[in-house]
Amino acid sequence: MPERAVPLVVSxxxxxxxxxxxxxxxxxxxxxxxGCPVRFVAMPGTNHYDIVFGLANxxxxxxxxxxxxxxxx
Numbered sequence: 001m002p003e004r005a006v007p008l009v010v011s012x013x014x015x016x017x018x019x020x021x022x023x024x025x026x027x028x029x030x031x032x033x034x035g036c037p038v039r040f041v042a043m044p045g046t047n048h049y050d051i052v053f054g055l056a057n058x059x060x061x062x063x064x065x066x067x068x069x070x071x072x073x
Contacts, residue, residue: 010028011040013046039065
């Protein structure tokens with residue numbers, strides 16, 4: 001967990017295992033409890049290996065969320 005409250009962007013592919021999704025949800029809940037503003041971003045049509053490519057395309061919800069979190073919109 002971050003030592004101080006920082007904004008976080010969390011995403012996972014819809015095809016991830018239920019366990020991976022559970023771990024992400026647990027992490028988000030813990031971060032929120034620590035005071036971190038957390039934003040979950042759905043990335044339909046992605047999988048575990050290609051979801052990160054969404055960061056390279058400014059038009060994706062994931063890239064938009066990261067840029068907004070950084071104050072770059």
